[in-house]
Amino acid sequence: MSPVVRGLTMLYLTTILLGFAHGMLPPIIPVLEDTFGVSGGMAAQVVTAFTMGRLIGQPLGGTLIDKFGTRPAVLGGPVVIGISVSVGIVTQWFWPLLVGLFIAGAADSMWMLGREVAGVDLVKPNQRGRLMSGFMGFHGVGMGLGAWLGGTVGEEMGIRAVFAIYTGIAAFVFLVSVLIPSAERPPAAPEVAAPTGGSRLERLRNLYLQIDPRLRTTYLVLVFATASMMLYRMAYQAILPLRMDEIGLDPSDIGTLFLVVSFGSLVMIVPAGFVVDKIGRKWATVPSTAIPGIAFLLIPFTGDFGPLIAIAVLMGFANGLSLGSVATSTYDVAPDAVRARLQAARRTVAEVGAITGPLLGGFLAVQFGAGIAFFVYAPVLLIAGALLMFVARETLVKRPATAAA
Numbered sequence: 478m479s480p481v482v483r484g485l486t487m488l489y490l491t492t493i494l495l496g497f498a499h500g501m502l503p504p505i506i507p508v509l510e511d512t513f514g515v516s517g518g519m520a521a522q523v524v525t526a527f528t529m530g531r532l533i534g535q536p537l538g539g540t541l542i543d544k545f546g547t548r549p550a551v552l553g554g555p556v557v558i559g560i561s562v563s564v565g566i567v568t569q570w571f572w573p574l575l576v577g578l579f580i581a582g583a584a585d586s587m588w589m590l591g592r593e594v595a596g597v598d599l600v601k602p603n604q605r606g607r608l609m610s611g612f613m614g615f616h617g618v619g620m621g622l623g624a625w626l627g628g629t630v631g632e633e634m635g636i637r638a639v640f641a642i643y644t645g646i647a648a649f650v651f652l653v654s655v656l657i658p659s660a661e662r663p664p665a666a667p668e669v670a671a672p673t674g675g676s677r678l679e680r681l682r683n684l685y686l687q688i689d690p691r692l693r694t695t696y697l698v699l700v701f702a703t704a705s706m707m708l709y710r711m712a713y714q715a716i717l718p719l720r721m722d723e724i725g726l727d728p729s730d731i732g733t734l735f736l737v738v739s740f741g742s743l744v745m746i747v748p749a750g751f752v753v754d755k756i757g758r759k760w761a762t763v764p765s766t767a768i769p770g771i772a773f774l775l776i777p778f779t780g781d782f783g784p785l786i787a788i789a790v791l792m793g794f795a796n797g798l799s800l801g802s803v804a805t806s807t808y809d810v811a812p813d814a815v816r817a818r819l820q821a822a823r824r825t826v827a828e829v830g831a832i833t834g835p836l837l838g839g840f841l842a843v844q845f846g847a848g849i850a851f852f853v854y855a856p857v858l859l860i861a862g863a864l865l866m867f868v869a870r871e872t873l874v875k876r877p878a879t880a881a882a
Contacts, residue, residue, distance in 0.1 A: 484599045484658045485608075488592055489615050491650045491657075495555070495585065496616035498562075498646040500623025501639050502527065502578075505631035512636050513571040526575045530582020532828045538587030539821030543814065547591040547598075551654050554588025557581070559647030565640030594817055595657055597808050602874060605808055606753025606761070609801025614746035617739075681822060684815050691870070692810045698861075698869040699810065700823045702766055703803050704830035705861040709769045712834035712854055713738075713792065717776070720847035724780050734789045741793015742800065749798050757873050758806045759865060765799035767862030768792070773855035777848030809872035 502523060509520040542550050557580065564577035596608050631639050688696055718731050753761045772788045772795075779785050804820065811819040834854070841850040 480658055481599050483656060485596065487653050487657045488596050488599075489611060491555075491653055492592065492612055493615040493619040494646050494650050494653075495558070495588070496619025497623035497626075498558075498619075498643045499527075499585070500620035501627025501630070501643060504624050504628030505636050505639050508631045508636050509571070509574075513574075515571050519571070522575060523578050526578040527582035527585075528828075530579040530584075531586040532582075532825065533579075534583030534586030535590070535821040535825045535828070536818070537583065538590040539818035541587060542591050542594055542817035547595040550587045550591025551595060551657055552651060554584045554591065555647045555651040555654060557584035558588070559644045559651070562640050562647065563644045566637050566644065590817055590821060592657075593804065593808075593820070597816075599658065602809065603754050605805045606758070606801065607747075607750030609805045610746050610750035610753070611801075613800035614743065617743065621739075684818050684822065687812050687815045688810060688819070689812075692872070695869040695872065696807070696810050696819065696823075698864045699762075699803055699807050700826050702762060702861040702865055703823050703827040705766055705857050706769075706799055706803070707827040707831040708834040709773065709854060709858055710796070710834075711831045712838040712850065713769075716838040716842055716847050716850045719842045720776060720851070721785070723847055726782060726785075730782055730785075734785055737786060737789040738793040738796060741790060742797040745794060745797020746800060749800055749802065752798065753802050753805055754873070757871050758802060758809070759869070759871050761798040761802035762806060762869075763862050763865045765795045765802060766858050766865060768795035770855050770858030770862060773851040773858060776851045806869075806872050809874075 506520045506523065509515065509523065513520070538550055561577040561581040561584065564573050568574055568577075593609070593612065596612070597605060600608050626642075627639055630642065685693065685696070717734070721731050721734075749761055768791050772791050775784070775788060779788065803823075807820055807823055808816060838847075838850040838854070841847075841853060
C-alpha cells in the first residue's frame with residue numbers, strides 16, 4: 478500500500494478499536510457497584526473521571542503535538558491508556574480505578590488530537606471533511622459495538638475481564654500505530670513570533686494572533702459554535718427525558734427517539750463528508766446549529782410521540798452534518814505551527830459547554846419545567862447559526878474548473 482493508504486487504514490482501524498474499548502465502560506457501571514461495594518451514583522463517576530481527564534488532556538496534547546509532532550501522542554497515548562486501565566484488573570479499591578481512568582482520559586484526548594493532525598497531513602485540504610467525518614463515524618460504531626460486548630462480558634465474567642480486554646486493545650493499538658506516518662512539527666512563519674512565555678491568557682492571546690487577521694473572527698465563531706453544539710447535545714440527552722416524562726411518555730419511547738437520532742447520524746456520515754468537501758464548510762456547519770435551534774423551539778409545544786419523532790429525524794440529520802465539519806473548518810483556519818493548540822483550545826471551551834448544558838438545564842427544568850430549558854437554549858443555537866452564516870468566512874478553497882480543450 479502507498480504511505481497515504483496505509484496511514485489512513487491504520488488511523489481508521491485504531492479509531493474504531495479505541496472507540497470499542499471506551500464503549501465497554503458505561504454498561505459495566507452496575508457491575509462496579511457489586512465488585513467494589515459502592516453506590517450506583519459513585520460507580521457512574523468512572524464516566525466523569527474519564528471525561529474530566531479528556532478535558533485536562535486537550536491543552537496538554539495541543540502543546541505536545543505542536544512542539545514535537547504527532548509521534549509522541551500517537552504512540553504514547555495507547556501506552557498510557559493501557560497502563561492506566563490495567564489498574565481495573567488488580568485493584569481491590571474503587572479510588573485507584575477512578576485515578577486510572579482520569580489518566581486514561583487525558584491520554585485518549587492527546588491520542589485523538591494526534592490522530593487527527595496525522596490524518597490532516599495525509600490528505601488534501603479538500604478531503605478533510607471526509608477524513609473527519611470518517612473519524613467520528615468509526616469512533617461511534619466502535620462505541621456501539623463495545624457497549625454490547627462490555628455489557629455481556631461484564632455480566633458473565635466480571636469487570637476484571639473487561640479491563641483486561643481494554644488493556645489488550647490498547648497494546649494492539651500501539652503496535653498498529655507504529656505504521657502510521659508521523660506528522661512532524663511544522664516550522665513557524667518567520668514573521669510571526671512563537672507563542673511562548675507569559676501567563677495562560679497571554680499564551681492564548683499569542684496563539685490567537687498566529688491566525689491570519691482575516692480569519693480570526695471566523696475562529697472565534699467556530700469556538701462559540703462548538704460550545705453551542707456540545708451544549709445542545711448534552712442538554713438534549715439530559716433534559717429531553719424529563720420533557721417526555723412531563724407529557725406522559727414511557728422509557729421505551731425515550732429509547733426509540735435516541736435510536737432515531739443515532740441512526741440519522743450514522744446515515745449522514747458519508748454524505749456529510751462530501752457536503753463539507755465538495756459544496757462548502759458552511760453547508761454543514763450552519764444547518765448543524767440552526768436546525769437544532771428550531772427543534773428546541775418546537776419541543777415545548779409537542780404533546781405526543783409523533784411530533785417528537787419528526788424532531789428526532791431533524792436532530793439526527795443535523796448531528797450527522799456536524800460530524801467533523803467544525804473541526805475541518807478549524808484546521809482550515811489554524812496555521813500549521815499552532816494548529817493542535819488552537820484545535821485543543823476550541824474543544825476545551827466546548828467541554829465547558831458540555832458540562833454547563835445539563836447543569837443549567839436541570840436547574841431550569843426543576844424550577845420552571847423542562848420545556849423552558851429548551852426555550853433558553855434555542856437562541857444560543859440560532860445565534861451560532863447566524864454567526865456561521867453571516868460573520869464566519871467560507872474556508873473551503875475550491876480548485877478552479879479546468880478549461881475545456
